[in-house]
Amino acid sequence: MSDTVNETPAQVDLSRPTGKRQMVDNLIRGLVWIAAAVAIVPLFWILGTVVAKGAPLLFTAEPDYTRICAVEAKAPTKEFLDYKRVAASECDKDDTDNAKNIWLSGGKYPGVNEFVAYRPVTPLTKDPNAAASGGGIVIKGREPQAQKQSVVGIPSSDKAGTVRTASADWWTKDQSATDLREVGGGALHSIIGTLELGLITSLIAVPLGILGAIYLVEYARGKGFSKVVSFMVDILTGVPSIVAALFIYAVAITILGGTRSTMASALALVLLMLPTVLRSTEEMLKLVPDSLREASYALGVPKWKTIMNVVLPTARKGILTGIVLGMARVMGETAPLIILLNYGPRLEWNPTSNNMGSLPTQIMGATEVAANYPGAERGWGAALTLILIVMGLNLIARTVGRSKKSR
Amino acid sequence: MTNTEPKTTEAPIDVPAGADTDPTVSPVSEKAAGGSAVATATETTPPLRVTKVAMREPSKAPDKIFSGATLATGIFLVALIGAIFLFLLLTAVGPLSRNEVNFLTSTEWTVTDKRLAFGIAGMLWTTVVSSIIAMCLAVPVAIGVALLITHYSTPAIGRTVGFLVDLLAAVPSVVYGMWGVRVFAPVIQPFSDAVAGSWLGKIPLLAPGLQSSGTVFAAALVLAIMILPIVTALSRDVFEQTPRDHIEAAWALGATKWEMIKTAVLPYGRSGVIAASMLGLGRALGETIAVMLILSTVRKFDWSIFSGGETFASKIATNAGELDSPTKTGAYIAAGLVLFLLTFAVNAIARVVAAGGKAKA
Numbered sequence: 001m002s003d004t005v006n007e008t009p010a011q012v013d014l015s016r017p018t019g020k021r022q023m024v025d026n027l028i029r030g031l032v033w034i035a036a037a038v039a040i041v042p043l044f045w046i047l048g049t050v051v052a053k054g055a056p057l058l059f060t061a062e063p064d065y066t067r068i069c070a071v072e073a074k075a076p077t078k079e080f081l082d083y084k085r086v087a088a089s090e091c092d093k094d095d096t097d098n099a100k101n102i103w104l105s106g107g108k109y110p111g112v113n114e115f116v117a118y119r120p121v122t123p124l125t126k127d128p129n130a131a132a133s134g135g136g137i138v139i140k141g142r143e144p145q146a147q148k149q150s151v152v153g154i155p156s157s158d159k160a161g162t163v164r165t166a167s168a169d170w171w172t173k174d175q176s177a178t179d180l181r182e183v184g185g186g187a188l189h190s191i192i193g194t195l196e197l198g199l200i201t202s203l204i205a206v207p208l209g210i211l212g213a214i215y216l217v218e219y220a221r222g223k224g225f226s227k228v229v230s231f232m233v234d235i236l237t238g239v240p241s242i243v244a245a246l247f248i249y250a251v252a253i254t255i256l257g258g259t260r261s262t263m264a265s266a267l268a269l270v271l272l273m274l275p276t277v278l279r280s281t282e283e284m285l286k287l288v289p290d291s292l293r294e295a296s297y298a299l300g301v302p303k304w305k306t307i308m309n310v311v312l313p314t315a316r317k318g319i320l321t322g323i324v325l326g327m328a329r330v331m332g333e334t335a336p337l338i339i340l341l342n343y344g345p346r347l348e349w350n351p352t353s354n355n356m357g358s359l360p361t362q363i364m365g366a367t368e369v370a371a372n373y374p375g376a377e378r379g380w381g382a383a384l385t386l387i388l389i390v391m392g393l394n395l396i397a398r399t400v401g402r403s404k405k406s407r
Numbered sequence: 408m409t410n411t412e413p414k415t416t417e418a419p420i421d422v423p424a425g426a427d428t429d430p431t432v433s434p435v436s437e438k439a440a441g442g443s444a445v446a447t448a449t450e451t452t453p454p455l456r457v458t459k460v461a462m463r464e465p466s467k468a469p470d471k472i473f474s475g476a477t478l479a480t481g482i483f484l485v486a487l488i489g490a491i492f493l494f495l496l497l498t499a500v501g502p503l504s505r506n507e508v509n510f511l512t513s514t515e516w517t518v519t520d521k522r523l524a525f526g527i528a529g530m531l532w533t534t535v536v537s538s539i540i541a542m543c544l545a546v547p548v549a550i551g552v553a554l555l556i557t558h559y560s561t562p563a564i565g566r567t568v569g570f571l572v573d574l575l576a577a578v579p580s581v582v583y584g585m586w587g588v589r590v591f592a593p594v595i596q597p598f599s600d601a602v603a604g605s606w607l608g609k610i611p612l613l614a615p616g617l618q619s620s621g622t623v624f625a626a627a628l629v630l631a632i633m634i635l636p637i638v639t640a641l642s643r644d645v646f647e648q649t650p651r652d653h654i655e656a657a658w659a660l661g662a663t664k665w666e667m668i669k670t671a672v673l674p675y676g677r678s679g680v681i682a683a684s685m686l687g688l689g690r691a692l693g694e695t696i697a698v699m700l701i702l703s704t705v706r707k708f709d710w711s712i713f714s715g716g717e718t719f720a721s722k723i724a725t726n727a728g729e730l731d732s733p734t735k736t737g738a739y740i741a742a743g744l745v746l747f748l749l750t751f752a753v754n755a756i757a758r759v760v761a762a763g764g765k766a767k768a
Binding site: 229239243278 | 568
């Protein structure tokens with residue numbers, strides 16, 4: 001292999017690497033592509049799940065579920081567990097060990113994997129409900145314990161409405177008339193709540209951020225105090241959202257005696273949005289060439305007018321990108337909402353009220369019930385709505401940022 | 408807009424009567440105007456006095472207000488951080504002094520009127536273990552993806568992959584939590600059970616713990632997915648800045664692609680990648696919602712990663728409804744302070760490492 005290099009003084013092997021070196025190279029190449037796959041698969045998994053489960057809710061009305069109440073007819077074995085239908089009042093009682101709510105709907109029933117068959121069982125009582133349903137329900141599961149824990153549903157002939165009709169209820173109604181176990185209503189209160197929170201937060205954080213960045217770049221560049229301010233902003237960037245929420249709680253509620261409200265959580269969100277806006281504005285202002293400023297000063301324009309009319313407009317697009325990205329980040333934050341705001345199912349415009357719906361807290365409420373309750377499904381719809389808003393803002397930021405380069 | 412009197416900077420010039428005075432020099436002193444007006448009327452007129460007017464100097468007031476406002480914002484920011492630390496400390500110091508067990512080593516957490524005994528050892532373990540597992544899983548994948556984007560793929564594919572990985576960062580953490588608890592953790596469960604049930608389960612760290620799927624391991628996996636975009640983006644930036652000379656020198660010496668990366672790209676980017684990992688670790692430490700939704704709480708502290716637990720953030724968030732009395736609030740805030748210090752230390756290390764790397768380059 002090294003015949004060709006025998007004449008040259010340097011003993012460098014310039015031939016193609018073979019054997020072990022090539023193998024290692026190919027191995028690493030394969031690993032790198034596998035790494036990319038490992039990184040991208042979760043994205044599609046998450047987005048796929050959210051879209052599949054949530055998209056129907058955004059555009060169609062939930063099908064009419066029939067809720068029946070059933071009780072175990074036969075103790076679970078490894079394979080089957082028999083349920084028998086009983087009167088609906090049984091399930092409203094407190095001891096839920098006996099009677100369970102079971103959801104019936106025609107056709108596809110979301111979130112149920114353990115369903116197997118609908119096998120008629122001789123009714124043990126003269127309960128008219130049992131007779132009407134035609135018998136019992138059989139559940140097949142992994143283990144008896146898992147069977148008992150799952151709330152199941154079956155396709156049945158007495159279904160009502162499998163076809164989902166197009167409806168804009170999601171965007172126009174709130175949840176004041178429904179609870180987690182019922183169908184109906186929409187997410188208007190959450191959407192308005194999230195948007196209002198984002199707006200109030202931006203109204204406070206953006207001026208503060210821009211002023212701070214102007215201070216760092218225009219007035220204090222190089223001075224010692226600017227290093228202190230910069231360091232503090234770095235710390236603020238690293239503050240976890242829960243700590244920021246605790247701080248606002250400690251100040252506004254424990255010490256000053258206020259109450260939970262949208263304003264309080266907006267203040268906590270300001271702490272989270274401020275560093276993003278400030279840093280990106282600072283970077284953009286630094287990019288404005290000094291010659292522009294000097295030309296303005298030479299014309300006798302005072303410093304503040306220079307900043308307002310020359311520097312800021314030049315950096316406008318980048319600043320806007322930073323603001324939009326900060327808003328996107330803040331709208332997805334949940335921790336301050338848990339600590340400083342109570343979830344309310346009613347549409348509420350007043351930012352000082354105690355209860356306000358928001359998309360993240362609606363999602364959290366959805367995780368507290370079993371997976372196939374309508375409330376839980378609405379959580380997926382809320383997740384999709386939130387993702388649409390956040391990703392929409394991200395895309396806006398990208399487009400704005402890109403158009404800047406084309407100028 | 409200016410409202411100052413014109414300042415005369417020079418002594419009035421005596422202009423011979425009758426001379427043409429420039430009407431745009433304004434305002435000419437009354438005497439001069441009167442002089443020129445009557446110049447033609449009289450034989451002997453006093454010399455015209457034309458005052459030279461400087462350009463109007465704008466008022467300094469708006470400038471002072473503006474610079475004062477920006478300075479106030481700067482001071483406000485500094486005061487804010489100090490205030491955060493101070494208020495948290497003040498609220499926490501009371502319950503801390505009345506704590507009946509050692510704050511740092513106890514795993515008990517009883518915050519009632521009868522007994523005030525709270526210790527963070529359990530939360531510390533769960534937080535640190537889940538975050539470190541997340542970091543160890545995410546960093547190699549992130550380095551691989553960053554290498555792919557910068558060196559191993561065409562620019563078009565690289566841009567697409569980079570965009571998709573950035574999309575991961577746009578997913579809100581509450582959606583990660585819901586997806587994790589409903590979809591992901593049950594899928595991981597058989598794998599966890601298999602490991603815990605095998606001979607590996609003899610190690611306390613890997614012992615079987617929970618019946619349900621809300622294990623520390625599942626939470627750590629979701630955390631790894633969440634911090635992946637941050638580490639990837641920063642590593643990508645660092646790898647892109649590798650000096651072209653080093654790369655070409657490696658090519659010239661006959662290196663394979665991997666050897667080139669091993670000798671030219673990775674050493675140059677090492678400090679940047681470490682800084683990025685630290686930042687990812689900091690994010691994982693402070694993650695609240697995803698962990699809270701996925702992890703099952705357990706009554707008794709367990710070392711195993713296949714058991715449940717609580718991190719600082721998840722415990723505070725779970726008990727958000729109990730913050731009604733200053734004592735209880737103080738106990739949770741004490742935990743929050745430890746979290747704050749932890750993330751601050753990690754971020755500081757990241758900054759130092761990144762600065763050291765830049766200084767070397």
